[in-house]
Amino acid sequence: MADGVKPRVKVPKSAAAGEAVMLKTLISHPMESGQRKDSSGNVIPRSIINRFTCEFNGEMVLDVAMDPAISTNPYFEFEAMVNEAGDFKFTWYDDDGSVYEDTQSIEIA
């Protein structure tokens, strides 16, 4: 597991049924691209988050295949449809096999 990887997501507390909400997600991760070399000239191996998914009550909102050109501390902003109260589940998949998760609930106003 990469060090100090911590997610941070912004989900509104409530929404009207049928409303579109803007979600923002950030996770602290170096996203080592595999292009850099260390001081001895050896290539630092690639180690990135290669996939991000967002589900709402088990249904897919967004599924991003991520490549090394995504910046360090990957950030995504996107819109989800909220028809009922429930849970947003955010998942990040690391090259090294680790999986990071965060869940946020939303109510219907």
Add this chain to the structure above:
Amino acid sequence: MDFTRRETLAIGGAAALVTLLPAGAYAATSEELIAEFTGGADMADTGVELTAPEIAENGNTVPIEVRAEGASAILVLATGNPTPPVATFNFGPLAASQYASTRIRLAGTQDVVAVAKLADGSFARTSKTVKVTIGGCGG
């Protein structure tokens, strides 16, 4: 980074050359990736939008937005990067819009390309040239 003056000049010269090389130097791989995504189909030039700054303050963190109404997926490529793939956004049934914003790394001035697979199975493509400056005292 500790460079001698000679090294700095050499790197500066090389960097200037790199940014002068046409984006076409790596475009071959980008075209292959696009063909893989579209299955060789034609691409319309409307139907997908790409927002990116004209001049990126820093190539390490460049904010971009993609939008394609009704799309099931949008492929983003940095055609001038050593490895062009940036991301593929797949929109699920609960996506309220086919919009996404993220931050990417650009190795130098180049064209960023977005290709969308639209609702009817057809494809659309757009690109933006982003100038990436190589800094002064940023260290």
Add this chain to the structure above:
Amino acid sequence: MKYKTMTAVIATLALSAPMLSAGGADDDTLIINGDLEITTKTAAPDHLENLDEIVSGWHFRADETQALEMDDFDNPGMIFVDQAIDTWNAPEGSEGKSCADCHGDPEEMAGVRPVYPKWNEEAGEVRTLQMQYNDCRVNRMGAEPWKYDSKPAVYMDALMSSVSRGMPVDVAIDGPAAETWEQGKEMYYTRYGLLELSCANCHEQNYGNYIRADHLSQGQINGFPTYRLNSASLVGSHDRFRGCIRDTRAETFAADSPEFVALELYVASRGNGLGVEGPAVRN
């Protein structure tokens, strides 16, 4: 001798010939999260003879970079403030105490960061925030001190800055701190390195101009620690001083050196009146 002069001449030319039109600070307003307006331009403090107006580094960045600082969600530095909050609440060291045990919530530390670096009577020296953390850690928590500008230390600086956001920087330059302040002022106007550049050459005489592709700011530190897009990480002020001096092709000072403590006090005082922004977002 000739070589040095030539380099200095080239350096001066590079500075005075801007690549793009020399833009001064722009006219945007910094409002964070839609409700907190930050003072980013104000009259220069009395001690500052060569400037009439002081301007935050925020004004010298591109629109997209400025936008990143205007929302706590878009600001990548805030993710490290979250990590510092965890550190704040975690007991550490032989005494089994956390920062929270003595100090309460981080919000109770509002007003601390704007007055640092500060003279500490008991210790008989000017202290930066990081020096103060280590005093608490070693003497009151029985924990290991943090290396200067290491991740936990810089993240804590970011937390301390974020709870004081919007408050004007107000470091004392008189009384027992005066001697350290004078030392910092002398450093600011001293030319360093093969390029023979002083802080003032760029940040007082040429702010608003471009040095190659960088838009020079006044070098204020009201926004530190800052999230730099360049390194995609939080950077402390001493780290930046080190980088700047290294860029003049000089042997630079260590992050925890007394020279940088003095320099930090002086540079902070040049920004007295500007709002604390931390963590800011810069190039």
